[in-house]
Amino acid sequence: MATINGDRNRFKLRVRFYDDDPTTPVFFEIKDRMANKSRPKKRAAVRRDAVASLLAANSPQSSHLTSEDPQDFPALEEFCERMHGLNAQPKIHVAYSREAYMSTNDNFVRLTMDREVRADALPRDEQAASSIRLSMTMRNPMLVWGKDVVLELKFPDRFPDMFRELVHIFGLRRCGAGKYVDSIATLGEDKL
Numbered sequence: 001m002a003t004i005n006g007d008r009n010r011f012k013l014r015v016r017f018y019d020d021d022p023t024t025p026v027f028f029e030i031k032d033r034m035a036n037k038s039r040p041k042k043r044a045a046v047r048r049d050a051v052a053s054l055l056a057a058n059s060p061q062s063s064h065l066t067s068e069d070p071q072d073f074p075a076l077e078e079f080c081e082r083m084h085g086l087n088a089q090p091k092i093h094v095a096y097s098r099e100a101y102m103s104t105n106d107n108f109v110r111l112t113m114d115r116e117v118r119a120d121a122l123p124r125d126e127q128a129a130s131s132i133r134l135s136m137t138m139r140n141p142m143l144v145w146g147k148d149v150v151l152e153l154k155f156p157d158r159f160p161d162m163f164r165e166l167v168h169i170f171g172l173r174r175c176g177a178g179k180y181v182d183s184i185a186t187l188g189e190d191k192l
Contacts, residue, residue: 013083014031028075044075055090092120092121092122094183098112098115108156113151115147118143150177
């Protein structure tokens, strides 16, 4: 709702995973926006077998992590504090196919294309942490934008010349593409 209301200071809590492999981590992410400027995303790589416990309000432990990155545990603690403060629960599964390119010198200049953005409301019985299902399979997915492709051009400072050419050649226009917000609108708030 903060996005729809145009709140200048807002954040998202996301639980993100990329496959069905039980040995790969699940990422607990905080995406902050302060006065229309994005701040670096905070994320923690969590063991899959710890996800239900964390979502059920159990205290985070360093043993829940898959990484020894010193930034992971504070990110996980902050995620859990915010989640519990809001009494937030999983409500919707958003998925898409991403094609990504990044500069070979650094990862600051990136181009991503997201296709087949789809959403599925989690059944009420799966909104409880104890029954969270970390699966790429969706039960009743709905396409959010049909066959449209979301192209993101990501860069830290100066707009790169190669991006300027791309925008000019293809007549691209800048617009918002809120996957989560538009997914809710597509499914209908009453289903969540």
